[in-house]
Structures are given as C-alpha cells and as structure tokens.
C-alpha cells in the first residue's frame with residue numbers, strides 16, 4: 539500500500555498536487571473532500587512522506603493514492619555548511635538531474651533560495667549556472683520537494699522563500715504558478731505571499747502575465763546595469779526587452795499591485811557597472827519608484843570573467859543612492875567560505891566526476 543517512487547511517470551507526483559487536485563482525488567476515491575485538508579496539512583506542513591502512517595485518512599483513500607500518486611523525495615548528494623550558518627544542498631531528482639538549494643540564515647528568519655530549472659537559458663555572462671545552458675524545467679513537485687528538503691534539514695525553520703536559484707522562473711511559467719499555489723496555500727505549507735519573492739532577469743511579457751494572474755508573491759528584478767550597452771552585454775535578454783521597456787513594466791506592476799514595493803537587484807561587477815556615473819544613472823532610473831535596491835558585490839568563482847568591486851567602491855555607490863533618497867542595502871554574500879556562487883557546488887561536483895575523483 540506504500541506510495542512508491544516507482545512508475546513516477548505513470549502516477550501523479552503527490553508534491554505537485556494543489557489542494558483542489560486533492561479534493562478531486564478524494565472524490566474519485568469516494569471519500570469526503572475534507573480528507574484533502576488532512577492530507578495537505580500532514581504532508582505539506584509536517585513533511586510526512588509515508589501516507590500509510592497518516593491516521594486521519596481512511597484506508598480506501600490510502601489504497602487509491604497508492605495506485606494513482608507517487609511520492610518522491612530528492613536525494614541530497616552534497617551539502618556544505620558555512621561559518622555564518624548558510625547551508626547549500628545539491629538535490630538529485632528522479633532522472634538524476636541535480637539542482638542547488640540554499641538556506642540563508644538571517645537575524646530572525648531562514649530564507650530558502652529555490653531553483654526553478656536545471657540550468658538556465660538566459661545566458662547572463664556573470665553567472666556560473668548559465669555556462670552549461672538549460673537542461674530542463676523543474677516540475678512543481680520538484681520545486682516543492684526542494685522546500686521539503688529545506689524544512690526537513692532545518693526542523694521546519696524556513697520562513698521565507700526566494701525563487702533566485704538556478705533558472706529563470708518566468709521561463710517555467712506553469713510549473714512555477716502551481717508551485718506558488720501549493721506553498722502559499724493556507725491549509726498546507728502556508729507561506730505568506732509577502733514572504734515569497736520571485737526574481738526575474740526581465741521577461742517583460744511574463745511579468746505582465748503574472749500580474750494578470752495575481753501570483754501570490756513579491757517581485758524582484760535583476761537590473762544590474764544602467765545603460766542598454768552594458769545590459770546587452772551581461773544579460774542578453776535586454777536586447778529584446780531593453781531597460782526602458784523593463785522599467786515601464788516594473789512601474790505598471792507597482793501601480794497595479796497597489797503601490798507594492800519591488801526589489802531591484804544590482805550585481806556589482808568591478809569596472810563594468812560600479813562607477814559613480816552608474817550610481818547617478820540608477821537614481822534617475824529608479825526615481826519615485828517604490829523599491830528597495832539590493833547591491834550585491836559579485837561573488838567571484840574560478841574562471842569568472844568579472845571581478846568583485848572593492849568595499850570602498852561599493853560603499854560610495856550606495857552613498858549616492860542613499861543621498862538621492864533611495865533605500866539601498868549592501869548584501870554581503872552569505873556563505874563566502876563555501877561555494878557561494880549560484881551553481882558553484884554543482885559545477886565543482888561535475889568537474890570531480892568528469893575527472894573521476896568523486
């Protein structure tokens with residue numbers, strides 16, 4: 539009667555089911571819909587993977603689930619713990635593909651950074667994940683399984699979710715929509731939408747679509763440049779959706795979400811986008827915009843084509859923004875004593891595998 543990981547393709551992955559999917563499933567099994575609440579609460583809030591062990595649902599439902607649903611937990615194949623408490627995990631999915639997820643400790647929060655794709659097709663030139671291209675999209679169930687793994691290893695302490703790991707979330711629209719529905723369901727994982735943030739490199743049409751679809755999350759935009767000439771070079775999608783188009787989409791988003799604050803991410807690359815002229819142009823671009831700016835000094839990795847700016851340059855850049863009345867925070871990367879850049883742990887494992895040393 540166990541829900542097994544076998545034949546997962548033929549069965550519906552349990553972790554990808556929304557509450558309404560489970561209500562339908564209860565009806566098909568001939569039991570009361572209220573059992574969907576028990577299932578969602580036990581599996582999504584108490585991380586119970588053994589359906590047989592759930593005492594609040596009838597046996598007929600367990601039998602039906604065993605025949606129609608699969609329960610898959612990714613295998614954690616590598617883990618690193620930094621001195622500051624940042625924990626990085628590599629999770630292997632059923633087909634052997636691996637993604638990274640990171641648990642970042644804050645003063646009174648634990649934020650989990652989720653991957654939405656295996657690799658990424660956007661091709662940002664400063665990003666290690668981009669170097670291998672896109673392998674495939676993750677399913678909603680696989681993204682939920684990342685949260686599961688994070689909650690299990692932290693004893694249920696994850697309080698915030700950011701979709702800022704491997705992949706461009708808006709390139710995987712349907713699965714991400716389903717993932718957001720599952721994790722913010724008040725009867726299930728119950729993350730407040732205010733504690734969930736999706737970051738995009740600037741997929742303008744999909745930004746309007748997520749607005750129309752009322753996605754339950756905050757928006758972050760990875761801007762990283764103040765001129766199209768530079769942004770074209772470091773984020774190729776800018777050639778399709780240049781800065782003016784992107785900023786108009788951000789303004790429309792803020793306005794239509796009732797003046798909701800947006801996060802502007804700015805990865806600082808030495809000698810590329812970190813000048814005081816850049817800072818001044820950024821002030822003009824973000825003038826009157828209801829936003830917080832995260833300044834992220836580049837996380838260098840072996841073979842990177844860019845350097846991290848020095849601390850003085852970062853502080854001077856921040857000062858220009860602050861003097862202009864903007865909220866700008868320097869985010870020192872967490873976990874700098876481990877493979878801190880996105881995709882770095884997986885890349886190092888692959889390299890070791892390729893050279894037969896693992």
Ligand code: SF4
Pocket residue numbers: 657658659660661662665666667668703704705706739
């Ligand atoms: S920075 Fe994000 S969007 Fe750009 S290539 Fe890397 S994973 Fe993709």
